[in-house]
Amino acid sequence: MKAKKHLSFSSLRKALSEQFYNIEEHRQETKTRYSIHDTMMSGFACMFFQDPSLLQFQRRLKAVQKRDNLRSIFGVKEIPKDSQMREVIDEVESEALHPVFKEYLFRLQRGKQLRQYEIFPGLYLCSIDGTQYFSSKSVHCPNCLTTNKKGEITYSHKVLQGAIMHPKMKQVIPLMAEEISNKDGTEKQDCELKAAKRLITKIKKDHPRLGLIINGDDLFSREPFITEVLAKGMQYIFVAKPKSHQFMKEWIEAYDELPSMSLRDKKGRIHLYEWVNDIPLKGDENSIRVNFFRYKILSSDGKVNYSNSWITDLEITQNNIVTLVKAARCRWKIENECFNTLKNQGYHIEHNYGHGSKNLCFNFYLLTLLAFYFHQILELTDRLYQACREKFGSKRHLWENLRVYIRIIVFNSFEHLLDFALDPEKYNLASLSP
Structure with a gap:
């Protein structure tokens, strides 16, 4: 064996x-x-x-x-x-330690193990998210992030983690993490968004031919970061909360109805999919155009059990909407299968x-x-x-x-x-x- x-x-x-x-x-x-x-x-x-x-x-x-x-x-x-x-x-x-992560992904490709993570032909889902793995009010180093609440300083270490995943695969494939720190000596604190820009640059350099869909939360659904992703030849799926995108929300509400599809599962719940392609993200004349989709789970009595919405550059059709929603919702795996496992399943990352x-x-x-x-x-x-x-x-x-x-x-x-x-x-x- x-x-x-x-x-x-x-x-x-x-x-x-x-x-x-x-x-x-x-x-x-x-x-x-x-x-x-x-x-x-x-x-x-x-x-x-x-x-x-x-x-x-x-x-x-x-x-x-x-x-x-x-x-x-x-x-x-x-x-x-x-x-x-x-x-x-x-x-x-x-x-x-960076080259090791790159080498192991190449080995998975060589062994044809990466194929089972293909979400669309030639495309792989790379979810990104930040987490804190150290916090103290006394122990600290020059790289620590700081927060000041009522005069009390808390020191912490955070990372932005990327991982390749698939809705049907329990295992996730971690990439080299990007440290969120004040290491460069600047007075302005580092943050997830800055780290994300560094991370996708490194991923593209390490794997220039790998087709990737960057999957992230609402923080990343802003035009500057979307532009960075597209400039790297990558694609994206980002959570888009209505309160974060008021102009887009009003634009969508102006439609009498959106293209939609509904499915009933074995428990009698209704899965409602709605989408619209090629709409402006903002009210600016030169605003980036995005494709929008949302998803709801309705109980048998009509109660909304789950609701979320996303934007993407992938064209949305009736044939791919279900897969897009599964891919978008797959983002929880980086929290559950990666961070939760590292923190609570024996690895003791904290x-x-x-x-x-x-x-x-x-x-x-x-x-x-x-x-x-x-x-x-x-x-x-x-x-x-x-x-x-x-x-x-x-x-x-x-x-x-x-x-x-x-x-x-x-x-x-x-x-x-x-x-x-x-x-x-x-x-x-x-x-x-x-």
């Missing part, structure tokens, strides 16, 4: 190692007992196994057995102390692993995101991992058991660990040879 070679854990981990080895060393030679590779990979391993105490247990295992799983699974030669790990990771420029004074906070976010990316790829491609998921029933139960195993047994590889988890009885525990 092997995964495609270039998408196997070992191959993905080796690609990550190569990138860590490429990070330039700035420390004095006398202060380099623990290499950048070993410290970065140790941090990643903690995120991968969702275990802040991983290094401590592996040091104990090494003391007893003269071997440890950080070396056999992750290629770590020397296990750093937690404090030393944080000091080194703090100094690493976050952009050094846990304070250390704040640092430079890049530590964001680097830990990126290492956690990479661990999540690994897990998403394993769920998509690795039959051995999939078999373990089926055996243990839930992801949480599986990883609880994997953490127990690596604390007491040294495995030759991650695949070896999964094989043992799937069928421990075929192993001689004294030698762990099948």
Whole structure:
């Protein structure tokens, strides 16, 4: 039960190692007992196994057995102390992790795994959204965002995250996050909209031939950002709240009726689709033209259970309106399958692993995101991992058991660990040879 070679854990981990080895060393030679590779990979391993105490247990295992799983699974030669790990990771420029995200998406394309995410011919849905992953009234660094409420300052770290997704796919494919920070030294605070402009520029540079529909909330449904998206050769679907677009609202209300379609589901609910193409976004003479659609779910007694509206540059027809609505509503996946998973499903993205004074906070976010990316790829491609998921029933139960195993047994590889988890009885525990 092997995964495609270039998408196997070992191959993905080796690609990550190569990138860590490429990070330039700035420390004095006398202060380099623990290499950048070993410290970065140790941090990643903690995120991968969702275990802040991983290094401590592996040091104990090494003391007893003269071997440890950080070396056999992750290629770590020397296990750093937690404090030393944080000091080194703090100094690493976050952009050094960018190439890994690009490489893994290329591998998914090469393995034809990306095809199942195609929402329209040649087009993929990339949802973007911001989230806060650190907040404190005392701990802070020069990169922190600040809010002042009644004289009390709160410090925070936020990111704008992009991810490729599909309404029918549970797994999401994260892209390199864009930090929302005051790193450039300007007095005016950074924000989601500025970060979004930087993000789509980087995405286009990384994947110039990938057809993308940028999917976002009402914040992005403004002419300047839409113009930026179109200039990059991308398309868009953005929430368009009536109160945010008063002119467009009045323009639509002037129609006697809009093209529409309704469907009844098995529960008796009515799904109402309405749309209109080629209308002005604003009242200006040279306003950008957009295509508008809205969607309502009506209960059997006529009560509106859900209602929302969007704008897009894609031409809307009776043949694609249902798919457009599914794509637009798919945006919740970045909150639920990505942010909620990272915060509440074992990854502990909001846990304070250390704040640092430079890049530590964001680097830990990126290492956690990479661990999540690994897990998403394993769920998509690795039959051995999939078999373990089926055996243990839930992801949480599986990883609880994997953490127990690596604390007491040294495995030759991650695949070896999964094989043992799937069928421990075929192993001689004294030698762990099948």
